[in-house]
Amino acid sequence: MATIPTLSSKERLILELLVQRHELYGLQLVDASRRRLKRGTVYVTLGRMEDKGYVTSRAEDPPPDAGGLPRRLYRATPLGRRVLQAWTHLVRHLTPEPAR
Amino acid sequence: MNAGDRLRALARRFCTCDTMDRVVDPLIADMRFEYNESQRAGRPWQARRRRAAGYLAFWRTIGFCAARAALGSTRRWANAEGHVMGRTLGYAAGIIAALVFCLALLPFYAVTSANRVAPHELGKLFLYVVPQAIPIAIAFGLPLGILVGLRGRSTDSRIRWSVVAVCIVSTLVAFGICGWVLPETNQAFRETVVRSRRPLARGANELTFPELNAQLEALQRVGRTDAARPLVYSYHARLAASAAPFIWGLFALALASVTRRTFLSAAIFVVAGITYIACAVAIINGGVETFRGLPIAYTIWLPNVCFALMTIALRVGASKSA
Numbered sequence: 001m002a003t004i005p006t007l008s009s010k011e012r013l014i015l016e017l018l019v020q021r022h023e024l025y026g027l028q029l030v031d032a033s034r035r036r037l038k039r040g041t042v043y044v045t046l047g048r049m050e051d052k053g054y055v056t057s058r059a060e061d062p063p064p065d066a067g068g069l070p071r072r073l074y075r076a077t078p079l080g081r082r083v084l085q086a087w088t089h090l091v092r093h094l095t096p097e098p099a100r
Numbered sequence: 101m102n103a104g105d106r107l108r109a110l111a112r113r114f115c116t117c118d119t120m121d122r123v124v125d126p127l128i129a130d131m132r133f134e135y136n137e138s139q140r141a142g143r144p145w146q147a148r149r150r151r152a153a154g155y156l157a158f159w160r161t162i163g164f165c166a167a168r169a170a171l172g173s174t175r176r177w178a179n180a181e182g183h184v185m186g187r188t189l190g191y192a193a194g195i196i197a198a199l200v201f202c203l204a205l206l207p208f209y210a211v212t213s214a215n216r217v218a219p220h221e222l223g224k225l226f227l228y229v230v231p232q233a234i235p236i237a238i239a240f241g242l243p244l245g246i247l248v249g250l251r252g253r254s255t256d257s258r259i260r261w262s263v264v265a266v267c268i269v270s271t272l273v274a275f276g277i278c279g280w281v282l283p284e285t286n287q288a289f290r291e292t293v294v295r296s297r298r299p300l301a302r303g304a305n306e307l308t309f310p311e312l313n314a315q316l317e318a319l320q321r322v323g324r325t326d327a328a329r330p331l332v333y334s335y336h337a338r339l340a341a342s343a344a345p346f347i348w349g350l351f352a353l354a355l356a357s358v359t360r361r362t363f364l365s366a367a368i369f370v371v372a373g374i375t376y377i378a379c380a381v382a383i384i385n386g387g388v389e390t391f392r393g394l395p396i397a398y399t400i401w402l403p404n405v406c407f408a409l410m411t412i413a414l415r416v417g418a419s420k421s422a
Contacts, residue, residue: 027130039127039153040160044168047122057122069102071133072126 005052005079007087010037010045015054015084018076025071046074054080103135103151104128107158119165127154127161177262184249185262192245192266196237203233215293228289231282235274239344240373242270243352247366250356260353267349275342279309282338304334329396336400343404348373351407354414358421372410377403 007015017032018024026046030037037045049055056077059070076084111124131154138147178186208229211217217225246263287306294300307315312335319328348369355365 025130025133026126027134038160039157041164043123043127043161044164046126047119050122057126069108069125069129069132071129072122 005054005083007054007083008045010041011049011054012084012087013037014042014045014049014074015076015080018055018074019081019084023073023075025073029074049080053077054083103132104154104158107155111158111162115162115165123161123165124158127158130154131157184259188245188249188263189266190245191248192242195244195248196234196241199237199241200230200233203237204229207232211289211293217293221292225289225292228285228292231277231285234277235282235338235341235344236377238270238274239341239348240370242267242345243348243369243373244366246349246352247356247369250353251360263349263353267346267353270345270349271342274345275339278338278342283308283311304330307331307334309335309338332397333400336397340400340404344407347404347407347411351411351414354411354418358414358418372407373403 013033013036014029017029021028021032024032026042027039029046030039030042046055046057050057054077055074057072057074059072062068062070108124108128112120115124131151134150134154135147138144138150178189204226208226211229212222212225250259250263283302283306287300287302290300290306302311304312312331316328316331316335319325319331352365352369355369359365
């Protein structure tokens with residue numbers, strides 16, 4: 001039986017930011033999340049999302065002053081976009097409307 | 101040297117290439133970028149602050165990776181060979197939990213029915229008697245868990261060593277509880293029941309191992325062997341109870357390898373265990389200095405010695421029949 005893709009709140013936030021801004025570094029994701037993402041966990045979460053196929057990454061050309069270590073840029077995959085869309089749709093339909 | 105070079109070299113020793121490539125390197129690259137940016141802008145303090153934040157993030161990330169790796173390897177270990185280890189640990193934990201509850205309930209019920217205890221103190225009192233029950237529950241529960249978990253199947257050396265490792269860890273836990281936790285909870289239990297305003301004098305079972313050692317040495321120096329006897333009982337009884345999970349666990353492992361009948365082997369173990377504990381309790385409560393010519397300290401160790409001898413006999417018998 002095929003497994004249903006799941007999305008944690010942090011993964012959802014990352015996907016939302018990546019869909020809005022196309023391509024971001026890990027640190028830019030932390031800054032853009034207004035402290036909802038932490039530097040100590042964002043790279044682990046991004047690694048897990050790569051395993052799930054929600055995001056893809058590419059290494060930038062190494063800058064001369066960074067000791068030959070390339071920075072990594074992340075972007076949402078079509079699967080990640082579809083999962084986010086489905087999740088947002090689901091949440092919108094399942095959230096009870098406020099009483100009038 | 102660039103910022104984070106040492107951390108990267110350290111991480112390279114423990115992390116896989118995949119973790120380095122996808123987690124550690126991007127983190128350090130981003131930290132270097134931030135640090136160099138602040139340096140170029142002539143803000144050394146901001147650069148230092150950013151580097152410190154990067155180092156902190158590095159350690160948090162390594163912590164997460166280590167926890168994930170440990171969880172994964174534990175799951176693989178528990179699921180190996182048709183979930184043998186997972187099943188063994190599960191049964192052992194279940195039996196130990198049930199035994200702890202039953203064994204703690206007996207003294208708790210006896211004390212609360214004989215003394216007037218405030219209702220709000222009942223929960224606290226029950227917690228205080230739990231450490232008394234844990235060493236005995238481990239000594240019985242772990243071997244039973246091994247017998248039921250292995251179900252007489254022929255196990256490879258990896259499973260056998262894993263069981264031995266679990267026995268060692270259980271013995272260390274029992275040692276810690278008998279030596280340090282039990283005296284404190286015993287004393288707290290007594291003070292709660294008696295409700296004395298002054299602190300109660302500690303008996304032999306309310307002294308930690310180092311305190312027992314010190315008192316024994318002091319009494320032996322002045323030649324008061326009679327006064328030292330309860331301390332000797334307590335010391336050896338607690339040490340023997342700590343060693344029991346290891347020795348009895350090995351016995352169960354040997355028993356499981358010679359018989360495929362789980363019920364029979366579990367019954368043999370329970371009968372042997374109860375008989376020896378009953379003998380040990382009878383000897384200790386007899387308050388005698390020697391038992392059939394043996395000093396009481398050695399007599400307390402008899403159950404463990406018998407189990408060790410039976411283990412050796414089972415191993416020798418199994419190797420001969422093989």
